[in-house]
Amino acid sequence: MRIKSSATAPKTIAVTAAEVRPSPSAPARRGTLLALLGVVTFSLTFPSTAWGLESFGPWTLVALRGLLAAAAAGGFLLAGRVRVPAREHWAGLAVVAGGVVVGFPLLTTLALRTSTTSHAAVVVGLLPLTTAVFSSLRTGTRPPRAFWAAAVAGAAVVIAFTVAQSGGALSAGDLFLFGALLVCAAGYTEGGRLAKVMPGWQVTGWALILTLPLNLAGAAVALAYEPVHLNTHGVVGLVWVSAVSTFLGLYVWYRGMAEIGVARASQLQLAQPLLTLFWSFFLLGEEIAAAAPVAAVAVLVCIALTQRAVRTRA
Numbered sequence: 001m002r003i004k005s006s007a008t009a010p011k012t013i014a015v016t017a018a019e020v021r022p023s024p025s026a027p028a029r030r031g032t033l034l035a036l037l038g039v040v041t042f043s044l045t046f047p048s049t050a051w052g053l054e055s056f057g058p059w060t061l062v063a064l065r066g067l068l069a070a071a072a073a074g075g076f077l078l079a080g081r082v083r084v085p086a087r088e089h090w091a092g093l094a095v096v097a098g099g100v101v102v103g104f105p106l107l108t109t110l111a112l113r114t115s116t117t118s119h120a121a122v123v124v125g126l127l128p129l130t131t132a133v134f135s136s137l138r139t140g141t142r143p144p145r146a147f148w149a150a151a152v153a154g155a156a157v158v159i160a161f162t163v164a165q166s167g168g169a170l171s172a173g174d175l176f177l178f179g180a181l182l183v184c185a186a187g188y189t190e191g192g193r194l195a196k197v198m199p200g201w202q203v204t205g206w207a208l209i210l211t212l213p214l215n216l217a218g219a220a221v222a223l224a225y226e227p228v229h230l231n232t233h234g235v236v237g238l239v240w241v242s243a244v245s246t247f248l249g250l251y252v253w254y255r256g257m258a259e260i261g262v263a264r265a266s267q268l269q270l271a272q273p274l275l276t277l278f279w280s281f282f283l284l285g286e287e288i289a290a291a292a293p294v295a296a297v298a299v300l301v302c303i304a305l306t307q308r309a310v311r312t313r314a
Contacts, residue, residue, distance in 0.1 A: 031259025035268050038253030041244050042124075043275030046117040047283045048240040049109055055234020057226025058109045059218060061241075065105055066208065066215035068242035073205035074212075085198065085206055092190045097207040099187025100250065102214065105241070107180035111173030117280045118162060118288070121273035123177040125158030130185040131266035138189050143263050147309035154270040154302030161295040162273055188266065191250070192257035200254030204247060267306035270299045 052061045085093065111120055129151050135141060194203045257265040274296050280286040 027259050031256045031265070032268070033256070034252045035256030035260065035265040038249050038256060039268050039272050040275065041249030042253070042269070043272045044279055045241055045245040045249075046108070046112065046120050046276050047279045048237040048245065049105075049112055050117055050284060051233040051237030052241060053109070053112060053234075054237070055230050056228055056238065057222060058106075058113060059222035060226045060228065061238065062102075062106045062109050063215045063218035063222050064238060065242040065246055066101060066211055067219055068238070069101075069246035070208040070212045070215065072243055072247050073201075073208040076201065077205050077209070082202055082205075085202075089194060089197070090210075092194045093203070093207050093210055095190040096187045096194070096203060097210045099183040099185075100191065101187075101207050101211050101246065103183035104180045104187065105246070107176040107183070111176035111180070113173065115173040115177070116286060117284060118277050118286055120173070120177060121276045122159060122162045123181045124269060124276065125162060125273045126155055126181050127185060127188075127272075128266040128269045129155040130181055131188045131269075132263040134185045134189040135192070135262040135266070139193065139262070141261075141263065144309050147263070147267075147306050150302045150305035150309060151267055151270075154267065154299055154306070157295055157298045157302065158270060158273050161291060162277075164291070188253075188257070189262055191254045192262035192265070195254040195258035200256075200258060201247075201251035203254050204250040208247070264306065267303055270303050271296075274299060 049061070052065075056064065108120060108123070132143065132148075132151055136143065191200075191203050191207075253265070274292065277286075277288050277292060281288045
């Protein structure tokens with residue numbers, strides 16, 4: 001008598017690499033979303049600074065902004081028991097601190113004493129192109145010609161729109177704005193490079209800690225000479241520029257740049273001036289030109305072309 005086994009014969013299940021590995025486009029999508037979130041937070045920086053100036057002098061606002069952001073960053077660094085960065089990273093962190101934590105906030109705050117937020121948005125329109133140039137010089141990357149053509153076109157659209165909206169007049173704060181443009185582009189480039197070797201929030205955190213002594217001294221001196229008139233706008237503006245623009249916004253921005261590249265992420269900022277104009281209208285009551293929708297569509301087209309050019313080269 002023969003005994004037959006009722007056991008089911010084993011089957012081989014073929015698993016393709018695509019089913020095991022995540023889609024190669026997933027990091028790019030995540031990086032793009034993080035960079036866009038950073039752009040949205042940055043778009044509120046100028047209106048929030050204008051609010052902050054209702055309560056604080058420019059030097060006081062910048063110093064308190066750095067102190068509060070450093071306190072938040074220090075708390076996260078301590079909670080995470082993060083090790084002190086290696087010696088070779090401190091020079092890059094100093095560039096981030098000088099450009100993004102101190103230089104850009106100080107110069108734009110001084111500019112906003114005489115310029116409207118819509119006029120100040122010119123500097124943000126030029127920032128993506130300047131950051132791409134700094135990144136190319138610093139890292140040796142060479143984006144394709146289509147990238148540069150779309151980037152220049154997008155910057156030209158933003159500049160033409162914002163200058164036309166301000167009546168074509170140059171304010172006294174333009175020198176501050178152009179200086180802010182240069183130091184911020186350098187800080188973005190170096191921060192994006194460092195975000196590849198350490199988390200983006202640590203890049204921001206250590207840069208803030210590096211400026212802590214300077215901001216402490218600056219706050220002490222500024223508070224002695226600049227009067228403070230607290231109101232709701234002033235407090236909200238200070239909290240936003242310190243906790244969000246200077247810390248959380250830079251965290252997601254640098255993390256996004258680490259995943260999609262400095263040049264590609266910088267072009268997403270072409271939308272930032274138009275977002276700033278939107279917030280300026282609803283939060284500050286500034287008038288917005290009727291050409292805003294046309295400029296918005298043109299800028300979005302330029303952004304799409306820069307992204308396509310980089311993906312094609314890759």
